[in-house]
Amino acid sequence: MAASSVQVFNAAGKFRVVSTKPMPGEQWIRALVNAGCRVEVCTAQKTILSVEDILSLIGSKCDGVIGQLTEDWGETLFSALKKAGGTAFSNMAVGYNNVDVDAASKHGIAVGNTPGVLTETTAELAAALTLSAARRVVEADDFMRAGKYDGWLPTLFVGNLLKGQTVGIIGAGRIGSAYARMMIEGFKMNVIYYDLYQAKYLENFVTAYGNFLKSQGDTPVTWKRAASAEEVLKEADVVSLHPVLDKTTYHLINKERLALMKKEAVLVNASRGPVIDEVALVEHLKANPMFRVGLDVFEDEPYMKPGLGELPNAVVVPHIASASKWTREGMATLAALNVAGKLQGHPIWHNSNLVLPFLDENVPPPKACPSIVNAKALGLQVAPPPSKL
């Protein structure tokens, strides 16, 4: 990577930290500079950096790196980082399926991620995709711009009503539960979910909201924890996917499981592309024109499988689910504080879901790493909750 493609902040800093991309806001740069870091930001006009590009950024001395979900952080990069004296890496993302955490742990390198700050933003985009697909917003917009509208018709762009229908969630963690709450409260949908763990907060929320509706003489909303993903697919009118991507969720939605879904269902994916077998999805969309999808992520990102882009029953956006200003600046800050905290020898924050104290510009951040996924494997100390200090 040419030296001219790097912007340097605090050149005399004690720790050399590289960010493989410019990131939004300045709070993240201040966080690193306040921790005594020299910050080098790669400004090369290339969207996805290769392993070779990143090797040249790491060079022979590098203490920490902030990387992106498009990069392949495996054995090659972690052994190079270790050789350069590095001990800290953070993805600027909550998902870390692009990172070989075992390789990082083997080399004693902490792996950070950025949970919490993107929960609501991502859930809101999943809700936007749901509405766009259910009410055919993009098709109708195209029609209007093409000058085809020549008057109101009873049959023009008829779609699905959400109220009173069932929303299915596969992966009811932070984002899945937040999305479910939006659809339940916003559209009075019932919910069925499948997760390896009980989503207690979600269940309590639906029960309480259902009781409130009942007390007002309205039809209450209901919840059900399904025993399998198949049960969700069969029963739901809208299915939104929010699991992590790993061996258990790769192609979770395939030809056979698509066939279980209702013919007029809406399927939304704002998790990771490979959770859906996209070739099978294209075939299913072609065979079932009233089945609609809203996709933020793709199996071979940045590409779509052949045919997908031409289908009117697919709404497609380029992995923008976390793209609100507050969230993206917050993600950058959390990633920087993961790296800065590790380099300063800080312990790990007691609860990686509660990251707001790290994001207040007017108060110094806690002396902790907000979220390190291999803290246990590295034997890193966890800070006690502030109330226990």
Ligand SMILES: NC(=O)C1=CN([C@@H]2O[C@H](COP(=O)(O)OP(=O)(O)OC[C@H]3O[C@@H](n4cnc5c(N)ncnc54)[C@H](O)[C@@H]3O)[C@@H](O)[C@H]2O)C=CC1
């Ligand atoms: N499109 C985008 O821009 C964004 C995508 N994401 C993706 O969303 C994912 C979820 O994020 P969070 O909700 O914060 O994570 P989370 O860890 O709170 O939730 C993930 C849930 O998936 C569940 N799960 C794991 N394996 C499963 C399986 N086989 N079947 C069903 N459920 C399973 C887990 O038990 C957990 O409850 C991230 O890992 C990331 O890949 C996250 C943020 C933005």
Ligand SMILES: O=C(O)C(=O)CO
């Ligand atoms: O955080 C993630 O995992 C994303 O996909 C982008 O926000």
